Amino acid sequence: MSNSSPLSNLLSHIKNAQKNRILVIEHPRTKLIIGFLTVLREHGYIRGYRFHSHSLRLLHKQRQNKIEILLKYRNQAPAINNIMRISKPSKKLYITVKALADLESSAKKGMSGVISPRTSSDDGSCSPQMRGNPPLIRRRLEMSPFMRGIYILSTPKGGIISSTLAYKLNTGGEVLGHVW
Template structure:
């Protein structure tokens, strides 16, 4: 299982089980994705300890802030968007996480900076 699949499944399973904290194997890509989710308010916090990333999940009124993480781009089917087409793809729901030439960005930040890139996932 690649690090992105592990990231998606551990976060979603932790939310379904109403866990307050989950641990993931450290990877640069996963760390960057989690930093964007933290900055956008989807998780309470994160910490790197002993080559593990501890993630504090966020709940509002006993319901998870993240309802679903949907992987868009896959190794067998890469999906790319230009900065002009981000809002067309998003349709106003959740955020999109993009891998751009300058790093990992949310759809809003990428559009503001005029960056397109590979759509990693959509968070609802």
């Protein structure tokens, strides 16, 4: 667990727990994890989360920075079909407001969306709406109608929010994950 990111650990922890039908899991607590879980709770993918009380902290020092995550099941099937990390520590992926608008409209139609990492392309070209940014390489994420779900973004305006809220706030940001 020391070499990978806390968010990647959380996503694999949730996947493994839901495969084994576990109702409550315990995970290390960070601001990023709390923001990510808040978005999952708002969209109905988990029942909620809770912090350990102060009395438990005194009794169990190892639980001090832990959070309990209450997983959700619908008809004995996990509420989360799949959850994946998009932006990684080694390769950050960002989405612009225009690409977010395309993603939102294509999600309604059941088509694919576009997400861009901030790296230079081979030809060095840059599209006109992205002037001032480094050249971008396009990465397609195929979305079939049954696996639309939500994208979770880290934005400068709203913190960690869903792609639909980022679209309403007219802001882009780093794409942390995709849940469906």
